[in-house]
Amino acid sequence: MNELFKNEMKTILKDEYDDFIQSLQKPPVKAFYLNPLKKDCLHYFNQDAISPHPVVPDGYYFDYEKYPLGKSPFFSCGLYYIQEPSAMLVAHFLDIQKDDYVLDMCGAPGGKSCAVASRLGPQGLMITNDINTLRAKILSENIERFGLKNTIVTNCDPIQFTKILPEFFDKIILDAPCSGEGMFRKDEQAITTWSPEKVQECAYIQRQLIDQAMQLLKPGGTLIYSTCTYNTKENEEQIKYILERYDCCLKPLKRSHGMANGIGLDGVVRLYPHHYQGEGHFIACIQKNGQSVSKKYKPMKPHISKQNQKLVDEFYQKYLNIPTPDYLYDNHNHIYALMPQFPDLQGIRVLRNGLYLGECKKNRFEPSLALALTLTQKDVKQFYRFHENDDEIKQYLHGEAIQGSNHKGYGVIFVEDYPLSFYKESQGLAKNLYPKGLRR
Numbered sequence: 001m002n003e004l005f006k007n008e009m010k011t012i013l014k015d016e017y018d019d020f021i022q023s024l025q026k027p028p029v030k031a032f033y034l035n036p037l038k039k040d041c042l043h044y045f046n047q048d049a050i051s052p053h054p055v056v057p058d059g060y061y062f063d064y065e066k067y068p069l070g071k072s073p074f075f076s077c078g079l080y081y082i083q084e085p086s087a088m089l090v091a092h093f094l095d096i097q098k099d100d101y102v103l104d105m106c107g108a109p110g111g112k113s114c115a116v117a118s119r120l121g122p123q124g125l126m127i128t129n130d131i132n133t134l135r136a137k138i139l140s141e142n143i144e145r146f147g148l149k150n151t152i153v154t155n156c157d158p159i160q161f162t163k164i165l166p167e168f169f170d171k172i173i174l175d176a177p178c179s180g181e182g183m184f185r186k187d188e189q190a191i192t193t194w195s196p197e198k199v200q201e202c203a204y205i206q207r208q209l210i211d212q213a214m215q216l217l218k219p220g221g222t223l224i225y226s227t228c229t230y231n232t233k234e235n236e237e238q239i240k241y242i243l244e245r246y247d248c249c250l251k252p253l254k255r256s257h258g259m260a261n262g263i264g265l266d267g268v269v270r271l272y273p274h275h276y277q278g279e280g281h282f283i284a285c286i287q288k289n290g291q292s293v294s295k296k297y298k299p300m301k302p303h304i305s306k307q308n309q310k311l312v313d314e315f316y317q318k319y320l321n322i323p324t325p326d327y328l329y330d331n332h333n334h335i336y337a338l339m340p341q342f343p344d345l346q347g348i349r350v351l352r353n354g355l356y357l358g359e360c361k362k363n364r365f366e367p368s369l370a371l372a373l374t375l376t377q378k379d380v381k382q383f384y385r386f387h388e389n390d391d392e393i394k395q396y397l398h399g400e401a402i403q404g405s406n407h408k409g410y411g412v413i414f415v416e417d418y419p420l421s422f423y424k425e426s427q428g429l430a431k432n433l434y435p436k437g438l439r440r
């Protein structure tokens with residue numbers, strides 16, 4: 001470990017420094033939170049291998065060596081998100097309201113976006129963004145896995161939002177790119193890439209993102225700022241900058257279970273692995289002063305050709321018990337269901353425009369995995385239901401077809417009550433429609 005980092009931690013922690021260093025020798029802890037869109041699923045978990053997070057209501061620690069939750073088919077069904085237990089506090093502290101419009105500026109891989117978007121109601125909106133294209137694609141996959149309909153995934157420099165959506169958002173998450181000092185136990189690479197120059201560089205980028213966030217936030221709106229690093233330049237100094245520069249105030253966070261106070265700043269939260277069961281983190285909450293007024297903005301316009309509308313309608317009538325969504329958007333024959341509150345994002349690279357329904361090709365409609373993951377057994381005319389450990393589920397996730405019956409056409413595979421994927425049946429065989437990239 002870099003001597004400069006050690007010296008800095010000695011200054012920050014004083015006589016707790018040895019305890020901190022010892023805690024870095026222990027294995028990292030892992031946790032998950034439940035997806036509130038997937039009802040009544042807790043009893044399917046091995047109760048002996050999970051224990052409740054002391055603060056986050058739907059959060060649980062788990063023993064990842066004995067209980068590899070990432071491999072369960074329930075993971076593919078989007079029942080939970082595996083997230084570092086300190087990071088879980090960010091969404092928890094945001095105090096989400098059902099109709100909030102939320103922006104996650106640096107969203108990938110999506111731990112905070114999924115937590116927040118799954119708690120919004122149908123009037124709410126989540127725009128989650130990442131500047132890195134590869135990471136934005138992973139973000140988009142996680143949004144899909146969680147079965148979210150109210151979420152737009154973008155891949156841009158967030159400065160682009162300031163031109164079209166000033167003072168638009170009720171809540172903004174700025175989980176900033178940082179020097180990663182809090183990740184040293186979990187990620188060897190974080191140790192080797194750390195340098196004082198990296199701290200300076202991150203602080204500079206964070207400042208730009210902060211300025212953008214404050215332009216995008218509604219008066220009365222809340223910004224949650226977090227990092228997974230310990231130095232004050234990337235943490236308290238950034239918060240003091242916001243408080244001096246903008247008409248806003250600090251919303252004090254309730255500390256418990258070993259959460260530490262800020263350095264020279266009260267009301268923020270510092271998490272250290274020798275006090276709190278998780279990795280290192282910093283969290284602060286800022287409220288912009290002023291009255292919240294809903295601004296007029298240009299909504300995203302639905303559009304779809306008559307021919308494609310007919311194909312989608314036919315599919316819904318034949319295979320589903322729910323009506324075709326009202327607001328369809330056709331992007332080169334890829335069909336999305338928009339929500340009426342979606343803003344027009346002209347000029348911004350959009351990876352997922354609400355719920356991706358599927359593709360119209362060769363005069364038919366092919367439904368997507370994303371659509372399957374939002375459906376219940378009542379919503380579909382044909383389905384097969386299996387248990388978590390059934391061979392059929394293993395075969396299906398592996399990419400194989402499974403034994404069907406004499407039905408024909410599209411249906412959905414469920415693991416207990418939870419949708420996993422569409423299949424297409426003919427001649428007694430349910431053909432595999434699970435995307436190749438996700439098979440295992």
Ligand SMILES: C[S@@+](CC[C@H](N)C(=O)[O-])C[C@H]1O[C@@H](n2cnc3c(N)ncnc32)[C@H](O)[C@@H]1O
Pocket residue numbers: 087105106107108109110111112113129130131132135156157158175176177178205209
């Ligand atoms: C700490 S991670 C975010 C983790 C994420 N919030 C979550 O909970 O899963 C920081 C992210 O910021 C992205 N990033 C870096 N610079 C950025 C910028 N200028 N604008 C937007 N995103 C940026 C990185 O690609 C990275 O994915």
